[in-house]
Amino acid sequence: MIQLTMVGAVAAVIGGIVAVTGRDSRLVAAGLFLAMVAAPLVSSPEPTYTALVFRGLGALLAAYLLWAATRNGSISSEGSAIGVPAEIVAAAAAFCVGWYVVPVKPLAGPLAAQAAGIALVVLALGPLAGRNILRGGVAIAVIALGISLLMEAWTASASSLDQIVTTAVMVGIVGATGLLISPTDVDLADDVETDGLADEEVGGQAVSEPDTEPEALPLTGRARRLGVREPRR
Amino acid sequence: MSLLVFLVACGAGALLGLAARPDGWFGKLVGIGCLLVAFVAALLIRSGTSLTVGDMALVGSAYSGLFLACATASGLLICVVALAAGWSYEFAPAALASFAGLAVALTATDSGVALAAGAAATTAGALVIAKGVPRNEAPDGRLAEIRTIGLVAVAFMFAGIAVARPPWSNPGDSPVLVLTFLGVAVALAVRSGAVPFHVPAAHLGRTARVFAPALLLVWIPAGLGLLAVSWSATVFGNHNEWLSNAVVIVQLIAIATIVLGGLAALVHDELEEVVAYSIVADAGFVLLALAARTDAAAEPARLWLLVFVAAKAGLVAWAAAVSHAFGTSNLAGLRGWLRRTPLLGLALVAIAVATLGWPGSAVYEARSTIIRLALPGSLQLLFLASIVLTIAYGGRLLLLGVLEPAADVAAARGERPHWGYAAAGAAEATADLDPAAGSPAAAEPADTTAEATPATRSGADATLPGVAAVGLEKGAATTRRHGSRAAAAANPTLAVAVAAASEPASTPEPEPAPDAPRKESSPWGPRLAATWRFNRTLEVSLVVVAAATLAAILAFGGFNARAASQSGIPLDKAAHATPTPTPVPPPPGPTPTPQPTLAPFPSGSALPSGSAAPTPVPTPIKTSGPANGDTG
Known part of the structure; x- marks a missing residue:
């Protein structure tokens, strides 16, 4: 019989993979929502319904904050730096390692929580090295979720207050990410070196500027064949 | 009840403040009103105050009440100054949200909850980071802020695991403790802008909202430092080589922060940078308290953090008041400021006195005790160096103030009614x-x-x-x-x-x-x-003087600060109660010597090794902590 903790662990890891590798911000928000909803299921004994509802509401709020910050379409993301298959393989390998290693003996919580926690931590390491704020923020949320699962596995300390505080941490991290990637302030556009451009042009460009760095996007093979040159750095 | 009122005021104030129109009066009213309610509620938090959430309780203490009252009072004064010097609608909600997180962290009886709540409080700092304009040459603090939030969240959540001390498979959990100690120390150093992580802190004047240093460099680091000191002084009572090396790293960061931060405050010409480096330099004492690894350092560290919160928030308000009064923050343009605003000069002197104290005063003893416990004898001169540097950059500001007024200063109204x-x-x-x-x-x-x-x-x-x-x-x-x-x-x-x-x-x-x-x-x-x-300038100056007076009173042990510092926070008790995990008994091996009480056996026969001797049952050992229960 498949246990609920195992289902929750796998769902959390799948959500983490989607959040880390998604190229569309809506997909990122959906993946984060799935991971945050599934994570409290990986607990033994199972948390109360109140705690589950609270965690679910927190996940919904976090996903909404991220979606609201990116819904104008001005922010796109490159997706995974190492590719989706590589991320899946890395997560699966980390899950297996977490399933078989025994760092704490005896384990206080479910083994699936340890496996999922290690997998989520490994998944988040790649985006943390980049300079993309959205990717970094999502990776921090995923790694915090992974640590909360490890805490559940190693110390089994998921009290009601613990659930509330964990939810607050997750919502805080995702909310901070949404704040920091939201469109720029128009009132600060006065400080821009205009270089002959009108203020409206600068302000409009600033608002619609994607968060990703232009030079970070490589030219496609078709563009190279057409003779498009790489932008100067 | 008072704890519940505090949390509700902070939470509701943060949400309503963010929902209010940025340019409306409602946000200001909500921000100031909720800070006022939170301040009154914090005054009522005592050692018997408790709030049960599910199966866990938040328990107040004299120190947590005083710390929260001090933070909310300084926040209130800053908001009043902001009414005249430039209101930032994100500031009050961010302060309220972080105060709510810190309140949970300082009253939680479970160490994991306390440390995670400290991490949650840190995330509110993103509210006061200005969203920089792409392609602008000005520094963009967003990436640094999200990384800082991540570092603090990961370090403190993992510290929650380490403090629970699960039974690790390897005998002893020293590697985990060393890694966690370094993580917490580095997270604290990055959040407080310690050298060499000082660049984002120095740029806060351009990358963040007005008064953001009060939140990002004073209140949040002070709360995190309080948690770190409570955690470190107890859990890391054990000593090993790796931990000693990690402590040396933290000591080096602290020394560099105190010395270089003071020097930077002395040589910079922008008032925001001078204030930021001044705060950074004094935050080095918290790192030193963390490196001391003894309970004896916890009490002076707690007292110092109280004064730090009041004095440095007052310094931020002072800088904003000066910039508002004269329309510039460049020191060259502020020449002669003391002639026009003598009350602000008085406030600056009071802040310096609150920071340094003098022999016999509570803050002086706290700073000297921290250095004495954290550094070897040859480095005790750091205490004198910190005093000299503080007097130097404070004296520079005062000296600049008595010179011939610059044009902006001459044109300003000053404090004359x-x-x-x-x-x-x-x-x-x-x-x-x-x-x-x-x-x-x-x-x-x-x-x-x-x-x-x-x-x-x-x-x-x-x-x-x-x-x-x-x-x-x-x-x-x-x-x-x-x-x-x-x-x-x-x-x-x-x-x-x-x-x-x-x-x-x-x-x-x-x-x-x-x-x-x-x-x-x-x-x-x-x-x-x-x-x-x-008389707007006069009114602002009076508020700043009030903030500086509050800091000076705390520095001399007023408001029962010295006694409250001895009480500590519930995390002290929780960490002290954490047992050392039961060591895994070693595998049975040959007994080297025969049992003298047994009768001689014939050659070739022997007892199964270790089977005759009773195995001592290991008992949980409390980690080193005060035996007199002075932590709670």
Whole structure:
């Protein structure tokens, strides 16, 4: 019989993979929502319904904050730096390692929580090295979720207050990410070196500027064949 | 009950403040009102205060109540200063949200909850980071902020695991403790802007909202430092080589922060940077307390953190008040500031005294004790160095203040009281002086206009206050075109009126100006409104003096600060109660010596090794902590 903790662990890891590798911000928000909803299921004994509802509401709020910050379409993301298959393989390998290693003996919580926690931590390491704020923020949320699962596995300390505080941490991290990637302030556009451009042009460009760095996007093979040159750095 | 009121006030204030219109009065009212309610509730938090959430309780203590009261009081004073010096609608909600997180962290009886709540409080700092404009050459603090939040969240959540001390497979959990100690120390250093992580802190004046250093460099690091000290002093009672090396790293960071931070505050010319480096330098003492790894350092560290919160928040308010009064934050342009704003000078002296104290005072003893416990004898001179550097950069600011006033300073109104009738009289007189005010002789080149703050610029475009007559508006507008501050310096009578016209747009508009006959018929209302408006600098200075006085009282042990520092927070008890995990018994091996009490066995026969001797049952051992229960 498949246990609920195992289902929750796998769902959390799948959500983490989607959040880390998604190229569309809506997909990122959906993946984060799935991971945050599934994570409290990986607990033994199972948390109360109140705690589950609270965690679910927190996940919904976090996903909404991220979606609201990116819904104008001005922010796109490159997706995974190492590719989706590589991320899946890395997560699966980390899950297996977490399933078989025994760092704490005896384990206080479910083994699936340890496996999922290690997998989520490994998944988040790649985006943390980049300079993309959205990717970094999502990776921090995923790694915090992974640590909360490890805490559940190693110390089994998921009290009601613990659930509330964990939810607050997750919502805080995702909310901070949404704040920091939201469109720029128009009132600060006065400080821009205009270089002959009108203020409206600068302000409009600033608002619609994607968060990703232009030079970070490589030219496609078709563009190279057409003779498009790489932008100067 | 008071804890519940505190949390509700902070939470509701944060949510309503963010939901309010940025330019409306509702956000200001909610921010200040909720801070006031939270302050009163924090005053009522005592050692018996508790709040049960599910199966766990939040328990107050004298220190947590005093710390939260001190933080909310300084936040309240800063918000009052912000009403005049430039309101940032994100600041009060961010402060309230972080105070709510810190309240949970300082009252939680479970160590994991306390540390995670500290991490949650850190995330509120993102609210006060300005969203930089892409392709702008100005530094962008967003990436640094999200990384700082991540580092703090990961380090403190993992510390929650380490403090629970699960039974690790390897005998002893020293590697985990060393890694966690380094993580917590580095997270604290990055959040407080310690050297070499100081660059984002130094740029906060350009990358964050007004008053953001109070939140990002004072309140949040102080709360995290409190958690770290409570955790470190207890859990890391054990000693090993790796931990000693990690402690050396933290000591080096702390020494570099205190010395280089003080030097940087001495050589920088922007007031925001001077203030930021001053805060950073004093935050080094928290790192030293963390490196001391003894309970004896916890009490002075707690006292120092109380003073740190009050004094450094007061310093942020002081810098904002000075910048508001003179329209510039460059030290060259602030020459002679002390002549115009002596109350602010008094506040600066009080803040310096609160920071340093003198022999016998509580803060002096706390700082010297931290250094004595954390550093070897040859490095005790660091205490003297910190005093000398603090006096040096404070003295530099004061010395700058007594020099010949610069143009901006000469044109400013200063703290001298103006009464409403005098202001109206000045307006009428200024209307008569319009041609002179607009003449090229009176107007110097408009370089000072270019240096005006955004608030001043926006205020200059706003409708003139009611106390100004039509002629004054014309004359003041002409003067603004030709350089308001410089022209006003040449015409002292006009200075009062122009300064009134240049008030920030965020300040509440007074009632429409009555003409002369109406003023005579109802003298008090408009006159009081004009008096209130014309004495804005004085009012701000008085609030800053109040903040500095609060810090000075705490520095000398007032408000029961010394006794409260001995009480600690519930995390102290929780960490002290954490047992050392039961060591895994070693695998059975051959007994080297025969049991002397047993009868001799024939050759070739032996007892199964270890089977005869009873295995001692290991008992959980409390980690080193105060035996007299002085932590709670």
